[in-house]
Amino acid sequence: MLENSLGYPPVLAAHGLYRAFGSTTALNGVDLQITLGQSLAIMGPSGSGKSTLLHALAGIELPDAGSIMLNLPGRAPVDIQGLKDKARTRLRRESFGFVFQSGLLIPELTAQENVAMALMINGVPRGTAIERAATALADLGLAGMEERRIGQLSGGQQQRVAIARAQVTGAMVVFADEPTGALDSTTGFEVLETLLECTVGAGKSLVMVTHDPNVAARCDRVVQLQDGKLISDSPQPLNTMHGGVQK
Numbered sequence: 415m416l417e418n419s420l421g422y423p424p425v426l427a428a429h430g431l432y433r434a435f436g437s438t439t440a441l442n443g444v445d446l447q448i449t450l451g452q453s454l455a456i457m458g459p460s461g462s463g464k465s466t467l468l469h470a471l472a473g474i475e476l477p478d479a480g481s482i483m484l485n486l487p488g489r490a491p492v493d494i495q496g497l498k499d500k501a502r503t504r505l506r507r508e509s510f511g512f513v514f515q516s517g518l519l520i521p522e523l524t525a526q527e528n529v530a531m532a533l534m535i536n537g538v539p540r541g542t543a544i545e546r547a548a549t550a551l552a553d554l555g556l557a558g559m560e561e562r563r564i565g566q567l568s569g570g571q572q573q574r575v576a577i578a579r580a581q582v583t584g585a586m587v588v589f590a591d592e593p594t595g596a597l598d599s600t601t602g603f604e605v606l607e608t609l610l611e612c613t614v615g616a617g618k619s620l621v622m623v624t625h626d627p628n629v630a631a632r633c634d635r636v637v638q639l640q641d642g643k644l645i646s647d648s649p650q651p652l653n654t655m656h657g658g659v660q661k
């Protein structure tokens with residue numbers, strides 16, 4: 415396993431990912447390594463395989479071929495591809511957070527219950543989970559909105575709830591798919607800053623699919639996909655410290 419300059423193996427290391435849907439090749443031999451504490455933007459034209467790659471890295475949908483190793487500090491390396499469904503689901507709940515464009519919050523539940531749910535499915539008792547959820551929401555500027563249902567929140571507030579849910583479990587890798595795609599540019603920028611602060615700002619990794627070059631420009635590194643292949647991989651040196659590049 416390759417190591418970074420600090421001697422740590424990459425938190426995620428994907429090798430030779432291949433995924434086809436019928437005659438469509440969505441991933442065609444992707445190798446990608448992600449460092450802990452790094453923000454990575456995945457870009458590329460529509461249909462180039464971005465979501466398929468994100469889902470494979472997160473263990474949501476397995477590739478047809480290739481391997482994905484997860485190396486969390488203090489834990490034994492895990493071959494995600496080799497896990498049975500139940501173990502993979504558990505790994506996702508415990509080790510990964512998700513902030514998607516829409517849809518992952520449960521509309522029937524309040525903001526607080528949505529965040530607490532992430533803890534409760536990991537075995538945290540309800541009372542403690544609700545308390546921790548309230549703190550996480552307050553940290554993201556949502557104090558006083560705990561009892562609102564999702565539909566009673568603005569798009570930006572909903573994304574903050576999603577960020578609170580992704581970070582409350584302490585997951586070290588957060589996956590985001592167009593997290594600001596449904597927001598106006600000002601709200602989107604604020605949500606992006608919050609997301610970066612809660613992830614790379616806390617030593618976690620952020621892996622984000624985006625079409626927006628301004629969003630990608632805020633990440634430490636940008637990879638481009640085309641026809642299921644990685645065609646470029648650009649570290650953004652000015653951005654290696656969180657908060658490096660301005661809008």
Ligand SMILES: Nc1ncnc2c1ncn2[C@@H]1O[C@H](COP(=O)(O)OP(=O)(O)OP(=O)(O)O)[C@@H](O)[C@H]1O
Nearest residue numbers: 435438439440458459460461462463464465466467
């Ligand atoms: N479940 C599926 N069944 C059939 N084809 C699929 C499925 N999922 C993805 N594809 C196809 O695989 C290719 C890659 O899809 P993917 O969603 O990964 O692209 P993308 O780069 O995320 O696109 P977009 O930017 O439009 O969201 C596309 O041609 C898509 O139609």
